[in-house]
Amino acid sequence: MAQRADTRDLARANVAGRRKRFPPIMNDASLNDSEFARFQQMIFSTAGISMTSAKKTLVAGRLAKRLKHHGLGSYGEYFQLLSRSREEVQVAVDLLTTNETYFFREPKHFDFLRERILLPRPPGRPFRVWSAACSSGEEPYTLAMVLAEHLGEAAWEILGSDISTRVLETARTGLYPMERMRGLAPAALRAHCLKGVGSQEGCFMIDPALRRRVRFSQINLNESLPDVGEFDVIFLRNVMIYFQTETKRQVVSRLLTKLRTGGFFIVGHSESLNGLAQGLETVAPSIYRKP
Numbered sequence: 001m002a003q004r005a006d007t008r009d010l011a012r013a014n015v016a017g018r019r020k021r022f023p024p025i026m027n028d029a030s031l032n033d034s035e036f037a038r039f040q041q042m043i044f045s046t047a048g049i050s051m052t053s054a055k056k057t058l059v060a061g062r063l064a065k066r067l068k069h070h071g072l073g074s075y076g077e078y079f080q081l082l083s084r085s086r087e088e089v090q091v092a093v094d095l096l097t098t099n100e101t102y103f104f105r106e107p108k109h110f111d112f113l114r115e116r117i118l119l120p121r122p123p124g125r126p127f128r129v130w131s132a133a134c135s136s137g138e139e140p141y142t143l144a145m146v147l148a149e150h151l152g153e154a155a156w157e158i159l160g161s162d163i164s165t166r167v168l169e170t171a172r173t174g175l176y177p178m179e180r181m182r183g184l185a186p187a188a189l190r191a192h193c194l195k196g197v198g199s200q201e202g203c204f205m206i207d208p209a210l211r212r213r214v215r216f217s218q219i220n221l222n223e224s225l226p227d228v229g230e231f232d233v234i235f236l237r238n239v240m241i242y243f244q245t246e247t248k249r250q251v252v253s254r255l256l257t258k259l260r261t262g263g264f265f266i267v268g269h270s271e272s273l274n275g276l277a278q279g280l281e282t283v284a285p286s287i288y289r290k291p
């Protein structure tokens with residue numbers, strides 16, 4: 001008798017155990033066309049990002065975890081939550097932006113900076129560079145490495161900005177997993193990076209002396225810009241691909257007000273300012289100068 005009861009208990013426990021290990025999937029919601037259209041409109045009006053219907057699966061996939069997080073049964077309910085919560089809008093923007101970047105990406109731009117901007121430049125006032133849409137910081141830290149090598153202890157500074165608070169958190173820590181070393185020459189690693197130990201094993205960190213030269217700020221390029229002063233060089237790389245022509249025009253014209261006369265404006269290799277900015281000289285493909 002006792003034996004049979006034990007077996008039944010065990011079977012019940014197993015069933016309960018199985019339920020624990022495989023909880024019912026809360027979020028088997030699918031994103032319908034009208035819901036997708038609302039997210040398209042939200043990301044366009046907030047960030048200026050244009051998403052074609054080819055992005056529907058990507059949007060559903062990236063937002064699914066938020067439905068689960070809030071215990072919501074549909075994307076429509078999640079959209080309603082967005083209309084009530086600015087914090088959640090930021091989370092959604094963080095999830096819907098594409099943040100791919102790496103150290104010394106498109107290296108010809110850094111060669112140009114060394115050979116055509118920094119070498120012939122007479123010393124004088126502080127040299128300022130803005131990495132607008134800097135993602136997790138690899139671009140502004142690359143700029144800092146180049147400036148440190150050429151300008152040393154002279155006055156120079158870098159601003160890195162992005163709309164996404166999530167990537168800016170990483171950028172501020174200056175801590176990266178070892179696999180992100182790709183693109184960093186051994187000399188740059190030795191001069192500007194520290195190997196993580198203890199809890200930071202498997203990571204490397206940008207040297208604090210270099211980090212002090214780089215300031216990060218959340219700036220949405222789709223809105224009027226804060227007072228950030230004027231820059232000698234602005235990098236706006238690999239973000240305009242997400243914008244429509246009119247948004248590109250507005251973003252570029254806002255940024256040009258922050259570029260010094262004689263300053264350089266650099267976009268991604270697959271991008272161009274053709275027809276977007278009057279009065280800029282083309283110096284090389286993807287490199288422009290304000291006369």
Ligand SMILES: C[S@@+](CC[C@H](N)C(=O)[O-])C[C@H]1O[C@@H](n2cnc3c(N)ncnc32)[C@H](O)[C@@H]1O
Binds near residue numbers: 097102135162
């Ligand atoms: C693909 S990453 C490019 C990073 C870096 N510039 C590079 O070329 O490696 C594009 C970045 O643009 C940012 N972004 C998108 N829309 C933006 C906006 N309206 N204002 C500021 N940043 C934006 C994204 O958050 C993302 O980090």
